[in-house]
Amino acid sequence: MAEMVKKAxxxxxxxxxxxxxxxxxxxxxxxxDLAAATKSGVFKKACPERFIDCGIAxxxxxxxxxxxxxxxxxxxxxxxxxxxxxxxxxxVRNSVGYPKLNVKIVGSHAGISVGEDGATHQCNEDLAxxxxxxxxVVLNPADHYEMKAAVKAAIEHNGPVYIRxxxxxxxxFNNSDDYKFELGKGITLRAGKDITIVATGLMVSRALEAVKxxxxxxxxxxxxxxxxxxPLDRELIxxxxxxxxxxxxxxEHNVIGGLGDAVCDAxxxxxxxxxxxxxxxxxxxxxxxxxxxxxxxxLNAAHIVEVTKKAIxxxxx
Amino acid sequence: MNxxxxxxxxxxxxxxxxxxxxxxxxxxxxxxGGSLSAADLFTYLYFKEMKVDPKNPKDENRDRFVLSKGxxxxxxxxxxxLRGYFPMDEMKKLRHIGAMLQGHPDMKGTPGIDMxxxxxxxxxxxxxxxxxxxxxxxxxxxxxxxxxxGEIEEGQVWEAAMFAAHQNLDNxxxxxxxxxxxxxxxxxxxxxxxxxxxxxxxxxxxVQVIDxxxxxxxxxxxxxxxxxxxxxxxxxxxxxxxxxxxxxxxQVGWHGTAPNxxxxxxxxxxxxxxxxxxxxx
Numbered sequence: 001m002a003e004m005v006k007k008a009x010x011x012x013x014x015x016x017x018x019x020x021x022x023x024x025x026x027x028x029x030x031x032x033d034l035a036a037a038t039k040s041g042v043f044k045k046a047c048p049e050r051f052i053d054c055g056i057a058x059x060x061x062x063x064x065x066x067x068x069x070x071x072x073x074x075x076x077x078x079x080x081x082x083x084x085x086x087x088x089x090x091x092v093r094n095s096v097g098y099p100k101l102n103v104k105i106v107g108s109h110a111g112i113s114v115g116e117d118g119a120t121h122q123c124n125e126d127l128a129x130x131x132x133x134x135x136x137v138v139l140n141p142a143d144h145y146e147m148k149a150a151v152k153a154a155i156e157h158n159g160p161v162y163i164r165x166x167x168x169x170x171x172x173f174n175n176s177d178d179y180k181f182e183l184g185k186g187i188t189l190r191a192g193k194d195i196t197i198v199a200t201g202l203m204v205s206r207a208l209e210a211v212k213x214x215x216x217x218x219x220x221x222x223x224x225x226x227x228x229x230x231p232l233d234r235e236l237i238x239x240x241x242x243x244x245x246x247x248x249x250x251x252e253h254n255v256i257g258g259l260g261d262a263v264c265d266a267x268x269x270x271x272x273x274x275x276x277x278x279x280x281x282x283x284x285x286x287x288x289x290x291x292x293x294x295x296x297x298x299l300n301a302a303h304i305v306e307v308t309k310k311a312i313x314x315x316x317x
Numbered sequence: 318m319n320x321x322x323x324x325x326x327x328x329x330x331x332x333x334x335x336x337x338x339x340x341x342x343x344x345x346x347x348x349x350g351g352s353l354s355a356a357d358l359f360t361y362l363y364f365k366e367m368k369v370d371p372k373n374p375k376d377e378n379r380d381r382f383v384l385s386k387g388x389x390x391x392x393x394x395x396x397x398x399l400r401g402y403f404p405m406d407e408m409k410k411l412r413h414i415g416a417m418l419q420g421h422p423d424m425k426g427t428p429g430i431d432m433x434x435x436x437x438x439x440x441x442x443x444x445x446x447x448x449x450x451x452x453x454x455x456x457x458x459x460x461x462x463x464x465x466x467g468e469i470e471e472g473q474v475w476e477a478a479m480f481a482a483h484q485n486l487d488n489x490x491x492x493x494x495x496x497x498x499x500x501x502x503x504x505x506x507x508x509x510x511x512x513x514x515x516x517x518x519x520x521x522x523x524v525q526v527i528d529x530x531x532x533x534x535x536x537x538x539x540x541x542x543x544x545x546x547x548x549x550x551x552x553x554x555x556x557x558x559x560x561x562x563x564x565x566x567x568q569v570g571w572h573g574t575a576p577n578x579x580x581x582x583x584x585x586x587x588x589x590x591x592x593x594x595x596x597x598x
Contacts, residue, residue: 028453052449055483060442060476067446070424070432071454072377075446090436091473095443099424099433 005144005172009201010108010165012147014039017076018046019148024155025050028068032058032079038108038165040078058083062091062105069101074155080114081107081123081164089129096160097133104154105130108165111252112280112297113202115167115290122285128257130162131230137161137183138230140251140259142204143172146227149181157183166202166252168290173205186233192222195312196240199250200226200259203278203299207250210304217305219312229259234266241273246311248276252299255279276311278304318365323532324595329399330360331592334561335585336395336408342581344412347420350571351465352392354496354529354556359396361535362461371401374428380458381447383432385440385474386465386494387421388573394418394427402429438471440464441491445481448489448549459543463492467499470508475520481549482521490542491522491551494529496558498569517551529554563587 017029021043033056035041044051054061058079065075077084084107085092096103112122130138137157141147147165154161173189189204190211199207204225211221222244224236241247247267249260260277267273280297294300298307318326333356341347363369367380384393391411398405403417410416417426421435431447434440444462451458464474481489493513501507510516518524523545527534535554542550558572559565562584576584 057476059473060480063439063442064446067443068450071447071450073450091439094436095439
């Protein structure tokens with residue numbers, strides 16, 4: 001069993017890039033004056049000749065990444081999610097997505113767990129924005145081991161990929177020895193027949209806590225970890241809907257456009273069942289310590305337990 | 318360059334203009350004005366300046382061209398056809414459903430197109446990335462990118478300019494097609510990008526201002542740009558929008574309008590007259 005580590009996925013991202021730098025000489029890492037925070041600086045230290053600080057100019061950074069990719073490089077354009085997917089959205093769409101260039105867009109400090117910086121920096125829209133770009137793979141890894149595997153998978157996938165990174169340290173739950181990351185495949189972390197919880201990113205470890213509590217209270221909840229929001233593992237989701245009848249989605253993202261909507265899209269076409277979306281309910285966040293904000297916005301185990309129990313006891317939602 | 322060579326380039330430029338008109342007329346939409354103003358620059362780049370091979374359009378050592386003002390695709394497509402990347406007949410299908418030639422350049426589907434562009438201000442950043450890749454790989458290819466003078470109102474252009482100078486991209490040469498007009502009026506009235514030379518100079522560029530229809534000046538400028546070390550270059554080419562089509566010259570309205578059948582005939586007559594004049598010389 002791998003060592004349990006408590007680490008923010010941004011740290012795992014920086015480590016992964018540095019470790020893989022020799023094996024993949026085409027990898028180039030770009031940042032927009034946030035290398036210390038996004039941890040792309042770990043790669044810079046290991047491999048300074050393949051790191052470009054583009055300054056505070058994210059739109060240009062994404063375009064530069066497109067040009068590098070057009071010449072055979074595998075660029076990782078890194079900034080806070082608010083800027084790499086928000087400010088530079090149109091550049092990602094037109095200069096990366098449309099020509100299908102091999103650029104990896106990386107959004108760190110995603111979600112409200114940025115904390116004290118407040119609403120302007122709390123990007124709860126990145127998954128939605130990136131999902132709408134044709135051909136874009138959207139990744140939201142949940143722990144240290146998953147992030148490291150995801151970075152490798154992103155390098156090996158020829159085409160545009162978005163990777164979401166978190167600022168807050170999170171306990172690892174995957175086992176590095178046998179952990180297998182497959183793009184587009186969800187992972188059933190816990191079998192269960194009463195209801196299915198589908199979680200992504202930071203919320204997976206919290207959902208794990210929730211299913212343990214539910215078990216103690218006699219509720220047999222299934223838990224699925226969706227690290228790839230797009231392409232979504234429809235098969236696994238539909239199977240869960242058929243077998244457990246009700247679905248709860250959990251994400252640190254606006255309930256509009258993210259995991260919850262992706263799951264609803266799949267189910268309403270293939271096997272409609274009631275879905276309850278836990279996420280940021282179409283509001284802006286505000287300043288505060290990350291953990292307190294997650295509690296306030298219902299993004300914790302206790303709230304997942306509460307919502308699940310309510311869903312189980314109600315005949316219809 | 319000698320007289321014969323210059324005349325040959327002038328004739329090719331005239332054919333670029335004819336090709337652009339042919340395309341826009343058949344598409345019943347598109348951007349003739351800027352395609353005509355840039356025709357001499359396109360011609361010099363593809364027939365004299367750039368190391369490219371139409372038979373091997375993806376050669377990794379080739380010079381690159383990014384049309385940042387992507388709406389002038391009809392002019393670029395015409396020069397690519399004349400250079401042998403694809404048959405000139407494709408121009409007649411421009412912007413049609415299923416056509417290879419999209420409204421704006423698409424690197425996935427068109428041989429010779431090095432970058433998909435069209436949303437203004439973005440191509441120049443990609444050109445910077447290509448130049449940076451060349452530096453990293455110690456390759457000696459050069460990267461050229463053409464911008465509109467209206468286009469440089471986009472903030473991203475100046476992000477890219479700052480980047481190019483900061484990264485010492487002396488393998489990058491920008492060309493501003495300075496025809497003075499944009500959709501809503503003259504650039505002076507609408508966005509005020511002038512003085513363009515001073516702006517680029519203060520951003521760290523080697524700056525040259527030339528007549529963009531004079532092949533001697535065009536040649537001298539590109540030759541000088543190749544000697545510049547440690548900083549990027551920009552050639553600000555003063556041009557006439559709608560050049561050589563009588564009723565289009567310097568007319569704002571011909572930025573993005575297609576000629577009707579009668580106007581098409583007049584345009585072709587105008588251009589044939591130019592061609593005949595060159596041949597008679």
